[in-house]
């Protein structure tokens with residue numbers, strides 16, 4: 097059996113930042129376990145630029161952003177195992193993992209950091225009728241094929257879902273010579289950033305069909321076309337609006353789900369909204385000494401925030417090992433109110449906060465000229481004006497600890513006040 | 518007086534810009550709606566000579582992947598993006614490569630280089 101102070105599961109940006117920070121906080125016996133053949137996680141396939149504006153004040157590509165952390169990790173001599181799959185974690189932090197070199201391993205950790213990221217919602221999770229021909233890919237799979245393996249997925253493409261990954265792929269496919277016929281979006285707004293709509297769709301005259309969905313896939317062996325229809329307010333296809341788009345490929349960019357089979361197996365409590373673990377101010381789950389960060393907790397759109405959150409997880413895992421994390425502290429619960437879908441963290445042990453309380457959240461609708469209202473036990477502690485709020489853009493709020501520390505507050509709520517656009 | 522509506526793509530905020538021809542202004546245009554000076558620069562460029570940073574991949578052999586990601590060192594004229602892609606798609610390189618290595622120098626005489634955006638060791 098192997099023994100480590102901290103085992104980090106997943107070597108994406110979350111796992112890298114957590115391990116680096118734990119090491120900087122005095123913990124030497126750390127192991128990262130990654131199932132892929134290299135570190136970096138999903139960033140390695142995100143070759144476009146736009147990463148790192150917050151953390152490095154420059155625009156890096158996904159691989160460029162990952163490389164900065166991988167280099168730092170290596171210079172700190174942090175141990176990692178590649179091509180290694182974690183199969184199981186128990187409540188008392190026994191990890192089972194397997195690879196072709198060491199075979200089956202049992203690893204005992206004093207603390208665990210979960211950083212397994214998320215996966216894409218596959219076709220099975222959607223109910224598109226029609227045949228099951230080749231040529232249907234999730235956008236992320238297509239991204240990996242094209243950007244890492246050099247395999248072009250198709251010539252004429254329709255994309256379902258207008259989140260950032262779908263938009264980025266529309267441009268990528270176009271640059272590589274494919275014709276992207278349309279991007280269809282079920283909602284009445286795009287989940288992606290406006291800058292991506294401009295530079296990925298408008299630049300190439302790719303139509304964005306809002307309030308539309310794919311209702312049928314044609315073709316026997318290979319996709320030959322998809323039928324797209326307009327939907328009503330209840331997202332039901334409107335009969336008579338169907339239109340056939342000839343294509344050989346359909347990309348699905350319809351959402352990400354945190355990867356939490358391992359967490360559930362360990363008895364970690366999940367939030368039914370985020371599908372990720374419930375965490376406290378230290379990014380610790382309901383099991384003492386098991387921390388979680390990055391997309392495994394909630395889906396992020398900015399890797400910079402993944403890094404920020406993971407630094408916190410790494411620092412607190414180190415504190416836990418050093419027995420500096422306070423268990424009995426006055427505890428505040430957070431609650432998402434009107435217009436807010438969820439808040440991370442779920443629970444705040446006030447004694448463990450340094451200078452600020454950092455909360456991440458998402459709104460339920462698109463708002464214009466609205467404000468985020470933060471209340472402590474019903475009383476307003478802060479209002480933040482927002483010109484624009486959208487479900488696709490995560491909001492971060494920082495509250496100075498002095499505003500909440502010396503009161504016996506039992507809950508903090510956040511709500512949106514303003515008009516839905 | 519000509520007026521253009523553009524969305525600034527320099528950062529994720531995505532300010533909506535109105536760019537108006539204005540002979541009284543230093544650079545011939547007046548930009549409104551930008552939250553910061555970068556938006557003004559972008560707005561004027563977008564109506565005079567729009568450029569885009571290009572990210573794509575290049576064939577590589579001897580590495581653990583078949584493609585290596587590359588990025589243009591600066592914005593390339595929007596009109597020339599596809600022409601640049603043709604040149605880049607004809608390039609074959611061999612590992613090892615370091616992030617920042619120039620893969621295509623001064624592509625199409627634009628003064629812009631195509632550089633590797635990550636390192637890849639020899640396998």
Ligand SMILES: Cc1cc2nc3c(=O)[nH]c(=O)nc-3n(C[C@H](O)[C@H](O)[C@H](O)COP(=O)(O)OP(=O)(O)OC[C@H]3O[C@@H](n4cnc5c(N)ncnc54)[C@H](O)[C@@H]3O)c2cc1C
Nearest residue numbers: 106108109110130131137138182212213236390391397399
């Ligand atoms: C297809 C796709 C495209 C994206 N594009 C962008 C983008 O353009 N811009 C942006 O800012 N964000 C993008 N994101 C969001 C991006 O995922 C996050 O910014 C960030 O990469 C999340 O970091 P992470 O470390 O939490 O997860 P990941 O990067 O997913 O890393 C998780 C790692 O854990 C490993 N792992 C999982 N389970 C196990 C196991 N059982 N055993 C061992 N290892 C395991 C995985 O192999 C992976 O390397 C994208 C996400 C996806 C899915």
Ligand code: SF4
Nearest residue numbers: 525528531532553556
């Ligand atoms: S004007 Fe400034 S703040 Fe607004 S999108 Fe452009 S760079 Fe961002």
